[in-house]
Amino acid sequence: xxxxxxxxxxxxxxxxxxxNYKIVALSEKNWEDFARANEGIELSDPNTVVGRSxxxxxxxxxxxxxxxxxxxxIIQGQRDGWSCGYRCDAPDRKREMRMAVTxxxxxxxxxxxxxxxxxxxxxxxxxxxxxxxRKLSSAINREVSSPLVMYHPSVEFPALAVSCLGPGAGxxxxxx
Numbered sequence: 001x002x003x004x005x006x007x008x009x010x011x012x013x014x015x016x017x018x019x020n021y022k023i024v025a026l027s028e029k030n031w032e033d034f035a036r037a038n039e040g041i042e043l044s045d046p047n048t049v050v051g052r053s054x055x056x057x058x059x060x061x062x063x064x065x066x067x068x069x070x071x072x073x074i075i076q077g078q079r080d081g082w083s084c085g086y087r088c089d090a091p092d093r094k095r096e097m098r099m100a101v102t103x104x105x106x107x108x109x110x111x112x113x114x115x116x117x118x119x120x121x122x123x124x125x126x127x128x129x130x131x132x133x134r135k136l137s138s139a140i141n142r143e144v145s146s147p148l149v150m151y152h153p154s155v156e157f158p159a160l161a162v163s164c165l166g167p168g169a170g171x172x173x174x175x176x
Contacts, residue, residue, distance in 0.1 A: 012118040016104065019075065019112055021054045021068075038090055074103045075110060085120070096121040 004016050004025035013034050015026035028046045035044035043049060049057070058064045073079045081102040088095045099117045103110055 007114075010116060012116050014114065014116045015049075017054050017071075017113045017115065019110055021071070023050055023052055023054055024112065026050060038088075070101070071113060074101075074113065081113075088117075092125060092127040094121075094123045094125055095119060 007014050007016060007025050007027050008029065010027055011030075013027065013030055015031070016024050018024050026046055026049060031046055031049070032044045035041065043057075054067070055064050058067055070079075070082055074081065081100060083098060083100040085096065085098050088097050097117050097119055099115065102114045102116075104112050104114050
């Protein structure tokens with residue numbers, strides 16, 4: 001894959017994934033800042049993320065399949081990328097974001113994918129305990145055996161509108 005030094009200069013939360021779905025680079029400062037601000041301290045060190053499969057951080061079989069299907073369409077030349085809006089709330093914040101995924105090519109050969117999430121709107125609100133996903137996840141695990149799924153109707157790809165509650169996803173309130 002090409003040199004990813006430029007990735008730190010891009011806006012938002014940006015990361016690169018190779019054609020084997022391995023995360024090969026990320027925008028370190030933006031990544032760290034966002035992880036820390038969202039109680040994702042275990043993911044704030046880029047070294048804990050780079051080199052791992054993208055799908056280790058995507059919760060739910062349907063959403064993993066949707067990502068893989070869309071990325072396979074890029075691999076097969078059916079599209080160059082896609083974008084969708086999503087919510088990524090914190091206990092005391094409401095956030096609207098937009099993710100764009102773009103094919104990265106060298107001499108017509110696909111090198112991988114560039115993922116970029118941009119904050120569109122952020123509003124403060126009184127903290128809501130329902131967005132304390134560590135607490136909520138713990139309570140759910142004690143009460144039920146099936147996963148909690150949240151649907152957000154404004155997302156263009158409904159299959160991608162799944163809350164990532166699992167610790168492997170590292171998501172605390174993101175509806176991806």
